[in-house]
Amino acid sequence: MKRLLLAGAAFSVATAASAADMAARPYAKAPPAAVVAAYNWSGFYIGAMGGYGWDSENSSGGFGGGTVGYNWQFPGSQFVFGVEVDAAGSGIKDSLTADIGGGVLATEEIKINSFGSVTGRAGFAMDAALIYAKGGFAWANRKDSVSALGMTISDSQTHTGYTIGGGLEYLFTPNWSAKGEYMYTSLGSKTYNLGGDVFDSGTVDFHTIKVGVNYHFR
Template sequence: MKRLLLAGVALSVATAASAADMQARPYTKAPPAVVSPAYNWSGFYIGAMGGFGWETDAGSGGFGGGTVGYNWQLPGSQFVFGVEVDAAGASIKDSFLVDVGVTQENKTNAFGSVTGRAGFAVDAALLYAKGGFAWANAKTSFTDGVITFSDSQTHTGYTIGGGLEYLFTPSWSAKAEYMYTSLGSETYKFDGQPLDSGSFDFHTIKVGVNYHFR
């Protein structure tokens, strides 16, 4: 009887120990995974662009040129920062009569900018704003049909705007962009006579393609 009692106690102890071992271990939640954007915009790029421009109260016309820039995107972030330089030949012009038989023509021959960019990337799409230094070479002429006086000057100022760029392959992107440009006054000389041009501004809508070096 004593042996049976001891055996029963031993069996109870063993069963209790086994049950303790079978208790569930505390559950530890795994840290959330960091999801990186599918595309990374970092690196140098070069491209071509063109479009249409118009002055606020004067002429209009087309332009075409090129772009070079660099983007920087922190891994795991959707924010993109960069710098961009562009330049274009243009034919934005306006002409009107200033006196009997005398016509004045104002023409923007070329313009460009050096800007900083800041954008937000959603995979292959980049929505951005940009702004910085701008310049334009302009020419003013007076003619009566026989004699013409003209002078060209380079104006400087600022530009600001933004656009949307889309990577349609890992290395090629297309963009559409609007920019507002404001430039300061310069003094033109016609037959030795100085004439202050006054400040002027113009707007541009451009489209372009960029090649990204990976």
């Protein structure tokens, strides 16, 4: 009986000592999991866009066209850089009708037939949302025409200059995004000739608000 009691006591002491050793061992915390961005904006994309444009001299109208571009976003960074080219057919115009004498009415129309740009883009990505600014080279084909007595004389010139603005783009699927954008465009003057009446157009400035959808190649 005494042997059994001694053996039990010895077992209890050994168990307690073992438990004390286990409690004293340091706890190894697992390393934090690497944070991986759910979205990456890098790659080529193409899209369609359209909107409304106006200037300070009452010209206004709609437009529509296409876009192609490329984005770079480095792993672990929220900054996105890119280049973008776009072009659109335009109905931005203004017209004025006046009596030029003898009851003869003449109508002058100034219209931007088309415009486009080659720009750099810099943005800040918040997963599926991208806030960006852009700017660069811009061009527009502008037509000036006068109609009277059933006849029309006209001249068109291509103006060049710069554009600057920004917008918000959102990836609603991994490959498709929608955007809203404002741009200001300022183009240099050109000389027009309307049937011998030669004049300088002055600077061509206009504003645009556009919406669009892009497909991103992955």
